[in-house]
Amino acid sequence: MSHDPVELRDIASTIAREGADLARRMRHGGIDVADTKSSAVDVVTEADRAVEALVRRRILEQRPDDAILGEEGDDHPGTSGVRWVVDPIDGTVNYLYGLPDCAVSIAAEVGDEVVAGVVVTIPTGVEYAAARGHGATRDGVPISVRPAPPLAEMLVLTGFGYRTEVRAHQVASVARLLPQVRDVRRMGSCSLDLCHVADGSGDAYVEEGPARWDWAAASLVATEAGAVFARLPGRMSDHLAPVEAQMAATPDWPERSVIAAAPADGWDDFLGALEAAGFVADHP
CATH class of the missing domain: 3.40.190.80 (D-Maltodextrin-Binding Protein; domain 2)
Structure with missing residues (x-):
């Protein structure tokens, strides 16, 4: 299967947007803590699990031979040389409290190198995206770091x-x-x-x-x-x-x-x- 960074970025974009939409709908319906991880305040919500399940399903529908590493589920082995790295909701506590900094994050790796990445903010749908060698964008507009101050x-x-x-x-x-x-x-x-x-x-x-x-x-x-x-x-x-x-x-x-x-x-x-x-x- 293709290892083209732009193609992988575009797949990640479509799926991350769908995941963010699902998380947004679930948040409007009310969210409770489903589990905890490293401590009693490190929470998992049903939305984390639902979004990761959606992302995994969508990736494998399009690229069944790829591997997947996700925060909430077991690793999925693959044979294509591409591995997807998924955080269904990065900033779960923010998400639980209705704070704005929470996002769906999807990366594609070839070997140990990240070649495509998309982060979609859940409350607003703002999308950050990059393909290796093709620059980075915010909602499709190229972005760059500020010149470093002292x-x-x-x-x-x-x-x-x-x-x-x-x-x-x-x-x-x-x-x-x-x-x-x-x-x-x-x-x-x-x-x-x-x-x-x-x-x-x-x-x-x-x-x-x-x-x-x-x-x-x-x-x-x-x-x-x-x-x-x-x-x-x-x-x-x-x-x-x-x-x-x-x-x-x-x-x-x-x-x-x-x-x-x-x-x-x-x-x-x-x-x-x-x-x-x-x-x-x-x-x-």
């Missing part, structure tokens, strides 16, 4: 996990970073935070712990818009028992547990700040 003027986006010990580590790192930058924002969706860097509504992003489905699609949107995206060695495993660390968000935990992005012309300064703040264990 570090002291950077607006940095971040997020927190749902385990108490994880949050304690993340907050301590953010507290050390905050005096070095303009300000810090926490809006609750990794994928949309990366898209905000891509369209210039944020200067940089960092968080330790997001899973692949959180960042896969938006990482390509960010890089195609001119950002450096990196997975860096973190320190969170210092705060987790060995078994818990093995169960953490990335298969190569903790070697690349910090997710970060910034415009290319400001990357070195931002990386230095992350090292000084204790986000990054060692220079990559």
Whole structure:
């Protein structure tokens, strides 16, 4: 089957829009918590499950030989060399409370490389999309990162996990970073935070712990818009028992547990700040 990034992006766009429409309809009908994951406040709704089921079904209808990695379901093996990475609702707590930063995120990978990615905001339908080598768009209009300001003027986006010990580590790192930058924002969706860097509504992003489905699609949107995206060695495993660390968000935990992005012309300064703040264990 085709590995063409534009074709895969267009498939992801159609399916992500359908998933966002379903999530929007379900939200209007009222949503309850269906389950929890890492802690009692890390929730799953029936909409998460319904949207992922829809996305999986639509992908396999069009590309039955592809693999799928989704947040809420079992991995689906494939033989085509393409794997889809699906977050049915990134920002589930926002979705539960009716807050705007929540989205359906779908990426296509060939090997270990993301070649297409789409993030569709659920309340508004705003779509961020990218195909490798073809740039990034917001609702079809090309986007690019802002020219990087000095570090002291950077607006940095971040997020927190749902385990108490994880949050304690993340907050301590953010507290050390905050005096070095303009300000810090926490809006609750990794994928949309990366898209905000891509369209210039944020200067940089960092968080330790997001899973692949959180960042896969938006990482390509960010890089195609001119950002450096990196997975860096973190320190969170210092705060987790060995078994818990093995169960953490990335298969190569903790070697690349910090997710970060910034415009290319400001990357070195931002990386230095992350090292000084204790986000990054060692220079990559």
